[in-house]
Amino acid sequence: MDGNGRWAEQKGKIRVFGHKAGVKTVRQCVNYAAKQGVEALTLFAFSSENWKRPKEEVSTLMELFMMVLNSEVKKLHKNNIKLCILGDVRGFSTTLQDKIAKSEALTAKNTGLVLNIAANYGGRWHIAEAAKELAKKVQQGEMAASDIDESVLDQQIASWPLTDVDLMIRTGGEQRISNFLLWQLAYAELFFTDTLWPDFNEQCFADAIASFSHRERRYGHTSAQVQASKQG
Ligand code: IPE
Ligand code: MG
Numbered sequence: 215m216d217g218n219g220r221w222a223e224q225k226g227k228i229r230v231f232g233h234k235a236g237v238k239t240v241r242q243c244v245n246y247a248a249k250q251g252v253e254a255l256t257l258f259a260f261s262s263e264n265w266k267r268p269k270e271e272v273s274t275l276m277e278l279f280m281m282v283l284n285s286e287v288k289k290l291h292k293n294n295i296k297l298c299i300l301g302d303v304r305g306f307s308t309t310l311q312d313k314i315a316k317s318e319a320l321t322a323k324n325t326g327l328v329l330n331i332a333a334n335y336g337g338r339w340h341i342a343e344a345a346k347e348l349a350k351k352v353q354q355g356e357m358a359a360s361d362i363d364e365s366v367l368d369q370q371i372a373s374w375p376l377t378d379v380d381l382m383i384r385t386g387g388e389q390r391i392s393n394f395l396l397w398q399l400a401y402a403e404l405f406f407t408d409t410l411w412p413d414f415n416e417q418c419f420a421d422a423i424a425s426f427s428h429r430e431r432r433y434g435h436t437s438a439q440v441q442a443s444k445q446g
Contacts, residue, residue, distance in 0.1 A: 215239070217411045221236075221411065240257060243255070243416075246419050255329055255330070256376060256395065257329075261392065262335060276307070283317050287320060294326035294327075295321060297321045297331070298328065298376075299314050299317075299331050332394070340396070341367075344367060368397070378400070385414050388406075405422045407422070
């Protein structure tokens with residue numbers, strides 16, 4: 215979700231105005247994803263590097279996070295959406311941590327869209343956490359170091375309700391991953407748009423999905439093999 219600050223600056227407003235406008239887009243996209251039957255939607259809300267921003271911007275983002283949880287979680291629950299916060303939540307205030315835990319608990323049994331909010335999240339951090347957990351298992355004699363392979367690491371990383379990503383959309387014109395879901399993006403289709411996040415809407419989301427549906431996902435195979443397996 216990139217481009218909030220620039221969107222506000224273009225309108226002669228302070229950056230925070232853009233973050234507030236971005237919340238509306240979040241609401242729209244969550245509803246759209248739920249309506250379309252998307253299994254999981256993961257939004258990169260706050261990276262572990264975003265703490266480096268000006269203090270006032272960081273504290274407004276935290277307030278906004280709290281406000282959104284307060285105002286939206288009941289609606290999410292009503293719509294059968296399961297909310298998960300992905301990231302090192304220990305970096306947040308205890309009030310926010312408490313709110314996060316309660317919000318997750320309320321929606322834990324919901325069976326509709328899984329809505330992951332990546333907050334204080336970094337892709338490298340996530341992989342390192344999984345490595346640490348596996349190291350503990352080895353230390354406790356539950357497994358041998360030689361048992362660790364891609365699928366074991368994958369299962370460990372997927373202890374959060376998030377597996378391989380099909381489509382990654384980045385708004386705001388930059389064409390990079392910025393330490394998002396590094397492991398899960400291995401075979402993702404990437405979609406970059408210049409549209410700034412507050413201007414992104416259902417139509418933009420639909421365009422991204424349409425682009426995705428025209429891609430041929432080969433996973434290392436040849437195009438002929440993929441076509442043959444579709445026919446067979
Ligand atoms: C993304 O918008 C939102 C967050 C990181 C919270 P930015 O704040 O990065 O907006 P730009 O890139 O400065 O326009
Ligand atoms: Mg940005």
